[in-house]
Amino acid sequence: MSGILYVTGTPIGNLGDFSPRAAETLESVDFIAAEDTRVTLKLLNHFGIKKPMVSYFEHNKRERGEIICNRIEQGENCAIVTDAGMPCISDPGEDLIKLCEERGIKTVVIPGPSAxxxxxxxxxxxxxxxxxxxxxxxxxxxxxxxxxxxxxxxxxxxxxxxxxxxxxxxxxxxxxxxxxxxxxxxxxxxxxxxxxxxxxxxxxxxxxxxxxxxxxxxxxxxxxxxENSEEYTLEFAVETARKLIENGAKPTEAAKEAASITGFKKNEIYRELL
CATH class of the missing domain: 3.30.950.10 (Tetrapyrrole methylase, C-terminal domain)
Known part of the structure; x- marks a missing residue:
């Protein structure tokens, strides 16, 4: 039976912010995937937790992601942590979540501090x-x-x-x-x-x-x-872009100009033009 990946938040500074549930999770899993095992070891030592770790960071995420998922599929439970805060947010753990989705691996979030x-x-x-x-x-x-x-x-x-x-x-x-x-x-x-x-x-x-x-x-x-003197609709923005195109502007230039006038995003206007 396949195991579970626990996405576990860690303190962003003050160790007092580490939740009891997070500590229990790290104690219960079979292994921990850490951004920097040296940083995570300090956290584990502070809370008296002894657990095997594997490093998982930007430059080894593809190779290690496969290894981690293989172990989970064989029945082991894993917790992924970052050096500080919630893993998988502006973090290579995002790729591991996608890999788990592709392989049908269950993920559970253990919320923690977020900068x-x-x-x-x-x-x-x-x-x-x-x-x-x-x-x-x-x-x-x-x-x-x-x-x-x-x-x-x-x-x-x-x-x-x-x-x-x-x-x-x-x-x-x-x-x-x-x-x-x-x-x-x-x-x-x-x-x-x-x-x-x-x-x-x-x-x-x-x-x-x-x-x-x-x-x-x-x-x-x-x-x-x-800052906009009028309330504009997306339809007005698209029509403005079309008129600019009729006057010789390229679609991307027209979308950019219409965006500056109306406040809508260039890509949004360009998509409607197409």
Whole structure:
């Protein structure tokens, strides 16, 4: 009989946030798939848990994913953990879940701390609708395309960022979005936890010197609805694009221009055009 993969959340800083259910799960499974076995060993030692581990990370996920699934299909139970937070969110564990789906392996989630939700909760920005954008690419073209696609996003946007990339990210956020509210959430649940509620302009001018240290989540205000003087429908956006095409514009250019006018996403308009 096939076993189960337990997707198990771990603390993002404070070990006191590790739930009794998560501890019981790690104690009960046959083995643990860990992003970094050295980091997970510290967690296990703190809670007196002894369990065999296999490493599972970005550069070995295909090979190890097959091995892990084979073991589960043979009846073993496995818990997948990341170094901090919920595995499979902006994390190679996503691939393991897909592999389990393909092979009919049961998955069970053991909820735990999430830096995304925690940062949003204390950001002071709108929480009803939001979008998680993960890490921005270091590739200049991909990074620009990503940010450009979000210019008309009305939902609150959440980004992960490494400290050494913060200066450029602050400058890019101000360049692409203008002056908007920005919450810089650092060292969540740790001793030096801090929420800096500021703006993109202030951050670009005062925090782009590399002085901020730690692990960061950036929460950015979405485009205000009132920035559009009219309420537009998708039908109007598509019709606007068609008129631009009639005047000689290429479909992709027309969709982009209609998006800038109406606030709808370029891909959404382009799809309706086709």
């Amino acid at each position: 995304v939700i925690s940062a949003l909760a204390v950001s002071g920005l709108e929480t009803g609708r939001f979008t998680f954008e993960g890490f921005l690419s270091v590739n200049k073209k991909s990074r620009s395309e990503h940010l450009d696609s979000l210019k008309n996003e009305h939902r609150t946007m959440i980004f992960y960022e490494a400290p050494h990339k913060l200066p450029q990210t602050f400058r890019d956020l101000y360049s692409f979005f203008g002056d908007r509210k920005l919450s810089i959430v650092r060292e969540l649940t740790k001793v030096h936890e801090e929420v800096i509620r500021t703006t993109t302009k202030y951050a670009a001018e005062n925090y782009a010197d590399g002085s901020l240290k730690g692990e960061f989540v950036l929460v950015l205000e979405g485009k205000k609805q009132e």
